[in-house]
Amino acid sequence: AKYNIVLLPGDGIGPEVVKEAVKVLQVIGDKYTISFNFTEALVGGAAIEETGDPLPKETLELCRTHKYILFGAVGGPKWEDLPRDKRPERAILDLRKKLELYANLRPAYLFPSLAHSSPLKEEILKNGIDILVVRELTGDIYFGEPRGREALEYGYKAIDTAVYTSREIERIARKAFEIAKKRRKKVTSVDKANVLETSRLWREVVTEVSKKYPQIELNHQYVDNCSMQLIKNPRQFDVILTGNMFGDILSDEASMLIGSIGLLPSASLGERDIAIYEPIHGSAPDIAGQKKANPIAAILSAGMMLKYSFDMPEAEEQIKKAVISTLEEGYRTPDILREGDLPVDTETMGSLIAEKIKTY
Numbered sequence: 001a002k003y004n005i006v007l008l009p010g011d012g013i014g015p016e017v018v019k020e021a022v023k024v025l026q027v028i029g030d031k032y033t034i035s036f037n038f039t040e041a042l043v044g045g046a047a048i049e050e051t052g053d054p055l056p057k058e059t060l061e062l063c064r065t066h067k068y069i070l071f072g073a074v075g076g077p078k079w080e081d082l083p084r085d086k087r088p089e090r091a092i093l094d095l096r097k098k099l100e101l102y103a104n105l106r107p108a109y110l111f112p113s114l115a116h117s118s119p120l121k122e123e124i125l126k127n128g129i130d131i132l133v134v135r136e137l138t139g140d141i142y143f144g145e146p147r148g149r150e151a152l153e154y155g156y157k158a159i160d161t162a163v164y165t166s167r168e169i170e171r172i173a174r175k176a177f178e179i180a181k182k183r184r185k186k187v188t189s190v191d192k193a194n195v196l197e198t199s200r201l202w203r204e205v206v207t208e209v210s211k212k213y214p215q216i217e218l219n220h221q222y223v224d225n226c227s228m229q230l231i232k233n234p235r236q237f238d239v240i241l242t243g244n245m246f247g248d249i250l251s252d253e254a255s256m257l258i259g260s261i262g263l264l265p266s267a268s269l270g271e272r273d274i275a276i277y278e279p280i281h282g283s284a285p286d287i288a289g290q291k292k293a294n295p296i297a298a299i300l301s302a303g304m305m306l307k308y309s310f311d312m313p314e315a316e317e318q319i320k321k322a323v324i325s326t327l328e329e330g331y332r333t334p335d336i337l338r339e340g341d342l343p344v345d346t347e348t349m350g351s352l353i354a355e356k357i358k359t360y
């Protein structure tokens with residue numbers, strides 16, 4: 001088999017971590033005799049410098065034709081004073097919207113040897129955490145109209161509007177149930193149906209979709225309760241299905257149960273087979289160019305690509321296994337380093353994981 005992958009390294013530590021993810025993909029390619037054909041393109045601040053545009057047309061076109069995208073991170077102090085629609089961060093928002101990637105998957109998996117970096121109590125952690133937040137990404141109060149500001153006699157009125165159509169809810173719900181089939185078969189749908197009309201529709205449509213998945217257990221939770229349950233008893237969750245704003249907040253909360261932001265991957269999927277895989281962290285200008293970045297989030301994002309785009313779940317498992325055992329041996333980038341650990345830089349961490357996969 002042969003797959004075309006677009007690399008969008010971007011800014012700051014983006015290129016540093018994407019390089020390590022590519023290293024791992026190359027090892028997987030050799031093992032499974034798949035040829036991955038990588039094409040790099042400009043995005044974010046790097047693209048602004050070259051072309052004046054954070055998402056040049058050529059980059060968007062390449063993403064449309066090559067379909068499978070590994071993204072690093074965009075942004076940095078150099079571009080902070082630009083207006084909002086000219087900034088590097090615009091690129092990732094536009095990519096998701098223009099490629100109609102409405103499903104954002106953020107796994108929060110606790111590496112046993114890093115349990116100390118979680119704020120949770122030991123008795124909760126000893127059995128592990130493995131949650132997947134499925135967040136709707138292109139609707140809700142982040143995009144609804146009308147929005148804006150009106151001058152009042154005494155100041156301003158600001159308006160945002162939450163909007164969901166049954167079609168939007170149905171497609172994200174289907175995605176969550178399909179994914180739950182391959183996991184522990186439990187979906188918790190999170191809304192605020194006691195207050196919001198969009199949430200009432202959400203609950204109705206999710207319940208309707210669930211009838212086609214009798215093997216999956218569905219329960220509903222209000223978002224305020226869910227945010228508490230994540231801390232109190234995170235092991236009750238398998239797949240959390242939720243809207244754009246609640247998902248934004250809950251996925252950040254879930255990610256912090258795991259420890260470092262440098263460990264967490266994500267996938268953004270749509271109806272067609274175009275997809276973006278990216279670490280959840282940003283460009284980390286404070287550590288860029290110092291070989292300190294943890295490449296694990298980017299490497300696990302490449303793993304998600306293998307699973308969701310190339311239907312190679314066993315290859316993804318090998319990557320996870322290699323990460324787990326490298327961490328168990330005590331190798332740590334500075335973000336997760338404690339006394340007695342073996343400090344390594346970005347490239348060494350990537351190489352250790354890649355070498356390990358060769359031995360499986």
Ligand code: NAI
Binds near residue numbers: 073074
């Ligand atoms: P950030 O995620 O870049 O960094 C937050 C903190 O976590 C920093 O102390 C950083 O050193 C650390 N960190 C992040 N990734 C790490 C890794 N792989 N290994 C070790 N430590 C890591 O978020 P911040 O500082 O708020 O934003 C920096 C820039 O990145 C901004 O311009 C922001 O807009 C942009 N950004 C871009 C995103 C994207 O491209 N998807 C997402 C989030 C922020």
Ligand code: MG
Binds near residue numbers: 248249252
């Ligand atoms: Mg967020």
